Structures are given as C-alpha cells and as structure tokens.
Amino acid sequence: MTEHRPRPRGAAAGTTPTTALAGLLRPLASGGARVLAPVARALGPVGRALEPARRAAGPVTSAVSPFGWAALVAAVGAWWAGLALSWLELVVVAILLTVALLAAVAFVLGRIRYAVVLDLAQRRVTVGDRAVGRLDVRNDSGRALLPSVMELPVGQGMASFPVPRLRPGANHEEIFTVPTHRRSVISVGPVRSVRADPLGLLRREVVWTEPEELFVHPRVKNLAGSSTGFLKDLEGRVTTDISNSDVSFHALRDYVPGDDRRHIHWKTTARTGQLMVRQFEETRRSHLAVLLSTRAEDYAHDDEFELAVSVCGSLGLQAIKEDRGVTVLVNDGTLRGDHRTRLLDDLSRVGTSTRRSTLVDVARVAGTTIADASVVAFVVGSRVTPTELRAASARLPQDVRVMAIQCAPGASLSRHAIAELVVLTIGELGELPAALRRLQD
Known part of the structure; x- marks a missing residue:
C-alpha cells in the first residue's frame, strides 16, 4: 500500500517543506538586514567614540584570566541573588569572591621598572654544541620591587625564572642553556615579567626585550686535501x-x-x-651547483634529510673556501652561497616540504639559470629512484659534469653509474671524503 502525503498549499512540484520554509524566511532575512543596516550606521559613531575607552581598558581587561572572569561573573551573580532573595549564604560567597578579586588587584598593581638584558653568548652554534645565555634583571626604580617571575620562550618551550624582591639598583642574574640536539633556528624571547595572585585570577605581563634568533648549524665535514678532484681545475674548465x-x-x-x-x-x-x-x-671558472632535494617523499626518515643537509653544507663550504662559485638550489628556491655564514644560516632553516616539485623540476631550473656551472651535484635521499636521477641529469647541459650523492644512514659506501651519471651512496658524513676520492676511479 502506497502512502500519499498531501502537498502543502502553495508549494510547487518537487519542493520539499524545508525548501519552502527557506523560501519564506529569505524575504524576512533580507528585510531584517535592510532594517538593521540604518541602525548599524547610526551606532557607528558611538562605536568609534568608545574606541579610545576600549583601548584604554585593554591593559586592564587583558590582565584578567579566564578564571578571573568566571570569579567576577560569579561575584556579580551572587551579590544580585543574595540581596534580591535575602539569601545570606550567597551574600557570604559574594563577599569572599569580592575580597579575593580586590586582593588579586593588590598583587598586580604597582609600577614595574626593570632593566632586562638578554645576552646569548653565541648566536650561531653547531648541532650538539653548548648554547649558553644570560638573563640580567635590574631594578631601575627608586623603590623596592616585589618578587615576580620572568618568562623566556625558547622555541616551542617556555623557561621561567623567579626574580626575588629587588632593592633599588639591585640586579638578579640567571644563566640558562638552550638544547641544540637538532638543526634549526630557535627563537629566544621576548622576555616578559609576570605578576599574578596566588589564585590565578589576575595575571599582568610586561614585555622587556625583543626576540632573538639562535642558529643551530648542521654538522659539516672538512674536505680540504680529500681529493676533491671534481672541483680542481687551475685554469678553469x-x-x-x-x-x-x-x-x-x-x-x-x-x-x-x-x-x-x-x-x-x-x-x-x-x-x-x-x-x-x-x-x-x-x-x-669552476662553478659548483648543489641541488638539494627537500621533497619529503625522497627521504625514508628525518635522519636521511639531516645527512643530506650536512653533505650539502660540506660541499658548499669547500667551494667557498677555495674561492670558487657555488649555488645551492632547493625545491623552494635558491640559498645564499656567497658566504659560509649565510649559507649555513639558510641551511639551518631548510626543511622538507610536501610540494609537488621534484628533483627533475629543480634540475630544469638549474639548467636554465646556472649557465656557468661546471659541476652539478645532486644530494638526495634513499627513495629517489635511478629513473628520477637519470631524468634530472638529462635536464642539464651536455658539457656539465654531473654527480649524485645518495644519503642512506647505515648503508655501506658504494659507487655505481647510471649512464654517464656517477652515483655515490654514503651512510654517514665521515664517508664523504672517501666517496669523493672514488670519483677519480
């Protein structure tokens, strides 16, 4: 038995009740918008007039924590309900909350005049080296300052240093270390002082310094005297x-x-x-072009990419040391190869990406933009196939010498050829000089 439902009056064929309801509400919504538009325009000057007050109240409202706002709302509600309903218990709760809020205000009030110095002993270190910093806080006011806490963001973490009560002119010093286990650029700072009440109702923050960058450079291998014959031609190529x-x-x-x-x-x-x-x-004149693949799919794990970055840095630094031209290309662009520090700084920022550009695309760019390159070195991970290496090599000029260094931690040192392309496989950075010597075999 088939059930037939009556069609709503005024509904067209194929129109559902929801569609009909939306059709009825649409004129109401547009009419409401037309009615509210003049009201919004009329209230615009009021909002602009209240903007200075809002900005002035910003420091006050920003000091109230979410728990503080909840306590304030609870206090107002308790006062209203307790007085309106003559409920003594609610009045007591309101008094306690009010006293707690007033006491929190007393904790965070007061002018803070610190002179804060953030000093990093070295702005550039190598992976595994010790990075030390110093934080000096001095009371520059004419009166004693209450204890506070200095917060120092370090990368994704946060370090906290308690500052005791300081007499006028007194200072407090803290020494800290920054972990440098991985190659990266670590943002240190800004230093901010924090005053808060014991209950956490109010929290006052004052920023004292600008953030500073700590460059953690990749490990590199000195290739001097390691038979880097692929770079040596006294009179040019x-x-x-x-x-x-x-x-x-x-x-x-x-x-x-x-x-x-x-x-x-x-x-x-x-x-x-x-x-x-x-x-x-x-x-x-000899010009080395290093093509470092930064595509995540080309590497089995992060250690492979870190080894590739170290190999790239070692080749680039040796070319700079010998006063030869060097250009370093990655999937996202070109790194600075005019100075060892700038090259290592850029390598500290390099990371893998999921962009679609492949090694072949980078080689195509290199073939058109680096016309004076005499040697091109591909630095890739273990997942790059021989087909991709050969296709990338085919995008380069015929008279350019091309080599590839495949990074696979744990693999044994080996050398093989793909057509005219020589491929070196290394398992650790220390094998790079021996691998380059095999180019002459």
Whole structure:
C-alpha cells in the first residue's frame, strides 16, 4: 500500500517543506538586514567614540584570566541573588569572591621598572654544541620591587625564572642553556615579567626585550686535501666555445680588422707574409651547483634529510673556501652561497616540504639559470629512484659534469653509474671524503 502525503498549499512540484520554509524566511532575512543596516550606521559613531575607552581598558581587561572572569561573573551573580532573595549564604560567597578579586588587584598593581638584558653568548652554534645565555634583571626604580617571575620562550618551550624582591639598583642574574640536539633556528624571547595572585585570577605581563634568533648549524665535514678532484681545475674548465682572448691556445687564423694586435703570431706572419692571429678555446671558472632535494617523499626518515643537509653544507663550504662559485638550489628556491655564514644560516632553516616539485623540476631550473656551472651535484635521499636521477641529469647541459650523492644512514659506501651519471651512496658524513676520492676511479 502506497502512502500519499498531501502537498502543502502553495508549494510547487518537487519542493520539499524545508525548501519552502527557506523560501519564506529569505524575504524576512533580507528585510531584517535592510532594517538593521540604518541602525548599524547610526551606532557607528558611538562605536568609534568608545574606541579610545576600549583601548584604554585593554591593559586592564587583558590582565584578567579566564578564571578571573568566571570569579567576577560569579561575584556579580551572587551579590544580585543574595540581596534580591535575602539569601545570606550567597551574600557570604559574594563577599569572599569580592575580597579575593580586590586582593588579586593588590598583587598586580604597582609600577614595574626593570632593566632586562638578554645576552646569548653565541648566536650561531653547531648541532650538539653548548648554547649558553644570560638573563640580567635590574631594578631601575627608586623603590623596592616585589618578587615576580620572568618568562623566556625558547622555541616551542617556555623557561621561567623567579626574580626575588629587588632593592633599588639591585640586579638578579640567571644563566640558562638552550638544547641544540637538532638543526634549526630557535627563537629566544621576548622576555616578559609576570605578576599574578596566588589564585590565578589576575595575571599582568610586561614585555622587556625583543626576540632573538639562535642558529643551530648542521654538522659539516672538512674536505680540504680529500681529493676533491671534481672541483680542481687551475685554469678553469675548457669549453668548445672559441674566444679571441683566453689562455688555452686553439689555432691560428687570418687577421681581421679590429683584432687585438697583441695576439698576432709574428713568426707565422713572417713565414707566410700574411697577418695571422692566435685563436683560443674559451675557459670558464669552476662553478659548483648543489641541488638539494627537500621533497619529503625522497627521504625514508628525518635522519636521511639531516645527512643530506650536512653533505650539502660540506660541499658548499669547500667551494667557498677555495674561492670558487657555488649555488645551492632547493625545491623552494635558491640559498645564499656567497658566504659560509649565510649559507649555513639558510641551511639551518631548510626543511622538507610536501610540494609537488621534484628533483627533475629543480634540475630544469638549474639548467636554465646556472649557465656557468661546471659541476652539478645532486644530494638526495634513499627513495629517489635511478629513473628520477637519470631524468634530472638529462635536464642539464651536455658539457656539465654531473654527480649524485645518495644519503642512506647505515648503508655501506658504494659507487655505481647510471649512464654517464656517477652515483655515490654514503651512510654517514665521515664517508664523504672517501666517496669523493672514488670519483677519480
């Protein structure tokens, strides 16, 4: 038996009751908006006039904790109910809450005049090194200051230092250490003083310093004297381009008006009776390009990526030390390779990402933007396949020497070739010099 429900009067075919109700409410909503719009415009000047008062009351309202607001609301409610209903117990509760709030005000009131100095002994350390800081708090007022607490954000954590009662001109010093177990850029500060009552109803904070950055650099390996032959060419890399002025002699040709007469080969000219000039093969200064993959899918775990960053830093620092050009590319852009400190600072910030750009995309960018690169080194994780490495190598110019260093902690040192691409696999940073020596095999 089929049940037939009557269609609501005025409803079109295929229209549900919910749709019909929404259709009825829509004109009401639009009409309400038209009615409230003039009211909002009329109250606009009132809101703007109250804005200074709101800003002035900001420091007061910000000092009240959520527990404090709850106690304030409870006190007002207890006073109203106790007096309206003549309920003695509620009046007692209201008095207790009021006394607690007034006592909390007494705890946080008072002018605070501290001179706070945040001093990091070193702004740049290496992973595992000890990073020490000093916090000095001095009373700059003419009266004694009550005890307080100094809070110091360190990265994602928070350090608290109790400051005792200080006489005028007295100071209190705290020494602290910052964990440097992982490569990162740690934000230290700002230092803020905190005064609060024992119940936590009010909490007054004053910021005294600006935040400072602590760079935790990756570990690097000194490659000096480790047969970095892929970077060594005293006169530059000889190319097939012909130049009229260079150091690599190529051939002689007939003199053309405008040629530099210093390059005339006089012996041949005297023998042939025709002016002949030297022609050279153009040479280029060694330029290393390091392509560090930052795609999360290319690494099995975080230790692989940390090893890759250390390898990248070691190659870049050796090139800078030998006064050779270096460019470091990652999936998100280019790092600064003009100075060792700036390169290590940028490497401290590098992290893996889930962007779709792959090693092939980075190689394509390198092939178009680094025209003077003589050596390109891929630094990748264990999950990069030989197909991806070969495809990335194919995006680079033919006359560029390409190598790949695959980082896999725990793996044994090995060398293999993919077509003309030499792939080195290392399991720890200490194997990098030996791996580079294998390039000459």
